[in-house]
Amino acid sequence: MLTLAQIKKDKEDILLKLKIKNFDGTKIIKKVIKADDMRRNLQQEADSKQAELKSISKKIGELMKQRKANEANIAREETSQLKNKIKSLQGKQADTFKIIKDLLVQVPNIPHESVPDGKSEQDNVLIRKGGRKHKLPENPLPHWELGKKYDIIDFELGNKITGAGFPVYKGKGARLQRALINFFLDENEKAGYREILPPLMVNEDSGFGTGQLPDKEGQMYYVKADNLYLIPTAEVPVTNIYRNVILDEGDLPVKNTAYTPCFRREAGSYGKDVRGLNRLHQFDKVEIVQIQHPGKSYQSLDEMVDHVEGIIKKLSGLPYRIVKLCGGDLGFTSALTYDFEVYSAAQEKWLEVSSVSNFESYQSNRLQLRYKDMNLKNNQHPHTLNGSALALPRIVAALLENRQTADGITIPKSLWRYTGFKIIN
RNA sequence: GGAGGAAUGGCAGAGUGGUCGAAUGCGGCGGUCUUGAAAACCGUUGUACGGCAACGUACCGGGGGUUCGAAUCCCUCUUCCUCCGCCA
Numbered sequence: 111m112l113t114l115a116q117i118k119k120d121k122e123d124i125l126l127k128l129k130i131k132n133f134d135g136t137k138i139i140k141k142v143i144k145a146d147d148m149r150r151n152l153q154q155e156a157d158s159k160q161a162e163l164k165s166i167s168k169k170i171g172e173l174m175k176q177r178k179a180n181e182a183n184i185a186r187e188e189t190s191q192l193k194n195k196i197k198s199l200q201g202k203q204a205d206t207f208k209i210i211k212d213l214l215v216q217v218p219n220i221p222h223e224s225v226p227d228g229k230s231e232q233d234n235v236l237i238r239k240g241g242r243k244h245k246l247p248e249n250p251l252p253h254w255e256l257g258k259k260y261d262i263i264d265f266e267l268g269n270k271i272t273g274a275g276f277p278v279y280k281g282k283g284a285r286l287q288r289a290l291i292n293f294f295l296d297e298n299e300k301a302g303y304r305e306i307l308p309p310l311m312v313n314e315d316s317g318f319g320t321g322q323l324p325d326k327e328g329q330m331y332y333v334k335a336d337n338l339y340l341i342p343t344a345e346v347p348v349t350n351i352y353r354n355v356i357l358d359e360g361d362l363p364v365k366n367t368a369y370t371p372c373f374r375r376e377a378g379s380y381g382k383d384v385r386g387l388n389r390l391h392q393f394d395k396v397e398i399v400q401i402q403h404p405g406k407s408y409q410s411l412d413e414m415v416d417h418v419e420g421i422i423k424k425l426s427g428l429p430y431r432i433v434k435l436c437g438g439d440l441g442f443t444s445a446l447t448y449d450f451e452v453y454s455a456a457q458e459k460w461l462e463v464s465s466v467s468n469f470e471s472y473q474s475n476r477l478q479l480r481y482k483d484m485n486l487k488n489n490q491h492p493h494t495l496n497g498s499a500l501a502l503p504r505i506v507a508a509l510l511e512n513r514q515t516a517d518g519i520t521i522p523k524s525l526w527r528y529t530g531f532k533i534i535n
Numbered sequence: 536g537g538a539g540g541a542a543u544g545g546c547a548g549a550g551u552g553g554u555c556g557a558a559u560g561c562g563g564c565g566g567u568c569u570u571g572a573a574a575a576c577c578g579u580u581g582u583a584c585g586g587c588a589a590c591g592u593a594c595c596g597g598g599g600g601u602u603c604g605a606a607u608c609c610c611u612c613u614u615c616c617u618c619c620g621c622c623a
Binding site for chain 2: 149150153154156157158160161163164166167168169170171172174175182183185186187188189190192193356480489
């Protein structure tokens with residue numbers, strides 16, 4: 111969330127920039143500022159009463175030592191009213207504080223100045239295109255047909271065991287998953303990311319820290335008995351490593367990568383786009399997360415984009431494009447996002463396989479993540495960034511569809527050492 | 536799951552009702568000395584909120600309570616350790 115300091119400093123500018131996200135924050139921000147004024151007054155009053163009580167207590171202590179019980183009792187009588195007053199002031203202050211937080215949580219992150227105007231994904235801006243379209247056989251099959259044909263992805267079996275959106279990968283299909291995971295992790299490690307294997311369930315505080323809670327609660331699977339959430343992305347546990355942490359400036363940038371399964375309820379998104387691997391309740395993903403100095407975070411964002419692009423390129427020619435999200439399509443917590451899409455040749459559509467974002471200090475404020483700034487001589491919120499590198503199912507869908515031949519599905523050369531086979535037939 | 540013990544500053548570790556934000560040691564930072572370094576010595580060294588500042592307030596695992604006053608007493612939760620049971 112935005113900090114009070116940010117809001118008080120650049121109110122007009124923030125309101126203007128939020129409009130790019132189609133968000134009118136005028137009322138909320140007004141309320142925030144009003145509540146903050148109230149809160150500060152309450153604190154001043156409470157602090158001074160508290161100081162008074164403290165000095166009386168000290169006095170009583172001394173009187174007791176001098177065995178002046180009577181005088182001590184007189185002093186004691188003064189305190190009860192004071193105590194009530196303090197309690198009430200502190201209660202009010204806590205209430206006001208909660209009001210402020212509840213309001214702040216409703217305000218999305220400020221978009222970066224380069225974010226294009228726009229309402230929906232139609233208005234996203236194409237940055238680059240790459241790869242090449244393969245020559246497909248006549249009547250190319252969509253990936254769900256190919257999965258069936260070669261007996262490598264079984265959706266019905268998943269239905270039986272669990273339900274829709276939980277496919278079973280079999281044989282070379284399973285091996286291909288494992289190969290991709292290892293390939294991605296190796297590429298990330300080569301680029302300086304440290305591998306993390308995090309918990310797959312997180313508590314409420316972690317969910318709040320990265321912004322899934324409170325608003326996106328319905329998107330996560332929830333384990334009631336233990337009050338835990340299944341992670342929708344590795345971003346959640348990996349970023350929360352740094353919740354309530356003060357880093358040294360020299361630690362930056364922090365670069366972590368993690369493979370995890372991801373669990374998403376995807377409530378309300380049934381329909382045409384959910385066939386096959388397009389949208390699942392459980393899928394595998396390798397994530398990259400960076401924590402960076404505010405002055406260098408956009409440099410890091412570019413570096414992450416280049417890195418992800420490099421991985422896709424190594425999948426020999428998978429057609430891809432990179433788009434910069436417009437204000438209307440930009441996520442609630444993001445300041446700037448690039449989406450990576452690969453072409454699904456048989457479905458004839460683009461599938462999102464990675465979303466690389468800079469959250470600036472929006473997450474680190476929630477996380478209470480700080481670093482000691484050498485120049486400013488105090489603790490500052492660093493910027494957090496993350497992206498997929500990469501999400502598996504849609505990559506698999508695109509690989510199967512683009513690389514289908516009369517003889518089977520060919521495997522990109524870069525994966526051979528991971529798969530141990532060159533063709534699925 | 537059952538029985539017991541513990542949780543204090545970056546780390547180690549004192550403190551069991553009064554002036555304790557907290558002794559001491561180590562580490563970190565600054566300085567003296569030195570050609571430089573080490574050693575020695577001196578100083579400094581948590582976080583948050585409020586305040587122009589002086590300074591005030593809060594924080595000794597989390598939450599609540601008792602008390603004029605809580606690191607210290609009580610309740611509760613969490614985590615860790617030991618023993619028993621179960622177990623990949």
